[in-house]
Amino acid sequence: xxxxxxxxxxxxxxxxxxxxxxxxxxxxxxxxxxxxxxxxxxxxxxxxxxxxxxxxxxxxxxxxxxxxxxxxxxxxxxxxxxxxxxxxxxxxxxxxxxxxxxxxxxxxxxxxxxxxxxxxxxxxxxxxxxxxxxxxxxxxxxxxxxxxxxxxxxxxxxxxxxxxxxxxxxxxxxxxxxxxxxxxxxxxxxxxxxxxxxxxxxxxxxxxxxxxxxxx
Amino acid sequence: xxxxxxxxxxxxxxxxxxxxxxxxxxxxxxxxxxxxxxxxxxxxxxxxxxxxxxxxxxxxxxxxxxxxxxxxxxxxxxxxxxxxxxxxxxxxxxxxxxxxxxxxxxxxxxxxxxxxxxxxxxxxxxxxxxxxxxxxxxxxxxxxxxxxxxxxxxxxxxxxxxxxxxxxxxxxxxxxxxxxxxxxxxxxxxxxxxxxxxxxxxxxxxxxxxxxxxxx
Numbered sequence: 280x281x282x283x284x285x286x287x288x289x290x291x292x293x294x295x296x297x298x299x300x301x302x303x304x305x306x307x308x309x310x311x312x313x314x315x316x317x318x319x320x321x322x323x324x325x326x327x328x329x330x331x332x333x334x335x336x337x338x339x340x341x342x343x344x345x346x347x348x349x350x351x352x353x354x355x356x357x358x359x360x361x362x363x364x365x366x367x368x369x370x371x372x373x374x375x376x377x378x379x380x381x382x383x384x385x386x387x388x389x390x391x392x393x394x395x396x397x398x399x400x401x402x403x404x405x406x407x408x409x410x411x412x413x414x415x416x417x418x419x420x421x422x423x424x425x426x427x428x429x430x431x432x433x434x435x436x437x438x439x440x441x442x443x444x445x446x447x448x449x450x451x452x453x454x455x456x457x458x459x460x461x462x463x464x465x466x467x468x469x470x471x472x473x474x475x476x477x478x479x480x481x482x483x484x485x486x487x488x489x490x491x492x493x494x495x
Numbered sequence: 496x497x498x499x500x501x502x503x504x505x506x507x508x509x510x511x512x513x514x515x516x517x518x519x520x521x522x523x524x525x526x527x528x529x530x531x532x533x534x535x536x537x538x539x540x541x542x543x544x545x546x547x548x549x550x551x552x553x554x555x556x557x558x559x560x561x562x563x564x565x566x567x568x569x570x571x572x573x574x575x576x577x578x579x580x581x582x583x584x585x586x587x588x589x590x591x592x593x594x595x596x597x598x599x600x601x602x603x604x605x606x607x608x609x610x611x612x613x614x615x616x617x618x619x620x621x622x623x624x625x626x627x628x629x630x631x632x633x634x635x636x637x638x639x640x641x642x643x644x645x646x647x648x649x650x651x652x653x654x655x656x657x658x659x660x661x662x663x664x665x666x667x668x669x670x671x672x673x674x675x676x677x678x679x680x681x682x683x684x685x686x687x688x689x690x691x692x693x694x695x696x697x698x699x700x701x702x703x704x705x706x707x708x709x710x711x
Contacts, residue, residue, distance in 0.1 A: 290506040339704040411675040414630030422635035453706040459627040488555040490669035
């Protein structure tokens with residue numbers, strides 16, 4: 280199979296090949312690319328068009344290093360609880376895929392600060408949306424940002440481990456209490472190639488008219 | 496300005512013109528389009544690739560009518576609290592935009608059941624992600640679905656009002672307690688044209704290295 284191209288504007292190709300890219304080159308990212316991916320984020324649906332978001336762009340080496348330190352500590356904790364061997368996997372291919380993911384996570388933990396840019400989308404909560412929907416006005420924007428990045432040849436990974444140390448991150452970056460860290464996203468040109476992660480077929484996750492009801 | 500085309504594959508054009516489409520024609524949507532937009536959803540990032548989602552596709556007229564009834568009741572409540580006149584708006588253009596949105600919402604409330612298809616993405620919660628991040632593994636999928644729909648010329652609107660009557664919706668569709676309704680999305684060919692909603696400029700929502708810090 281030929282490698283997917285480094286840049287790509289066809290939306291279905293972008294969607295098909297936007298996977299987490301955890302190995303990034305330190306090469307700088309043009310300012311207009313940063314602006315374009317945040318522009319893409321701002322076009323996303325959101326409750327009542329109140330645009331309850333801010334995008335914090337980190338390029339300062341010391342702050343990147345501090346964020347990397349927190350990530351590495353939280354990754355080590357996560358890694359001790361969840362790993363490819365501990366998962367119930369249904370096939371050898373799935374086991375290998377998980378092991379590759381964990382190895383890429385190890386790499387990211389060791390090199391987090393080397394990403395040229397780290398973007399932290401923060402969301403304000405809307406009283407009307409609680410529970411799983413409390414993120415309904417920020418993650419569509421996050422996804423637009425990541426798709427636009429992939430289109431421009433930029434790798435990203437949606438990480439949430441910093442949330443377990445939210446107070447530390449707030450203090451480091453001056454984030455006020457009403458702004459919630461949705462993700463911490465390293466952005467840069469990838470060392471590897473874009474491609475498709477394994478997914479269940481559509482039929483396995485689609486029900487018709489009633490929960491559990493499948494159609495041939 | 497020329498109207499944006501009805502179908503569009505360039506990702507930046509799709510992102511620029513995917514706004515909520517609340518006036519939909521009752522014309523049927525091809526089955527392969529439904530499959531393709533759910534396929535797009537399944538490609539989204541999600542925690543540990545556990546794919547914690549199911550997509551419930553409603554085409555049955557009675558169930559659509561029941562969903563429409565719930566929507567209309569909740570919309571009436573919402574409408575009595577929040578409306579264009581009650582909002583602090585900074586310009587006449589913003590006020591007109593809000594009034595158009597509320598009028599489109601009124602239309603949707605009266606015609607919800609006429610959408611040929613209603614898709615209800617449901618998410619399973621991951622213990623690792625709480626607060627605003629509890630939706631971090633479902634709304635990227637929701638956004639992929641809505642972008643793919645717009646690319647195919649299909650209008651969608653991300654509605655969350657049904658969540659206030661989650662028990663009624665669970666009973667109607669047999670949704671189990673561990674599956675959380677992320678959105679109820681009418682899908683169909685739009686009566687109007689795709690286009691750009693008003694948004695703040697990138698500079699207004701972007702901070703550099705520290706909260707509140709802007710760059711020229």
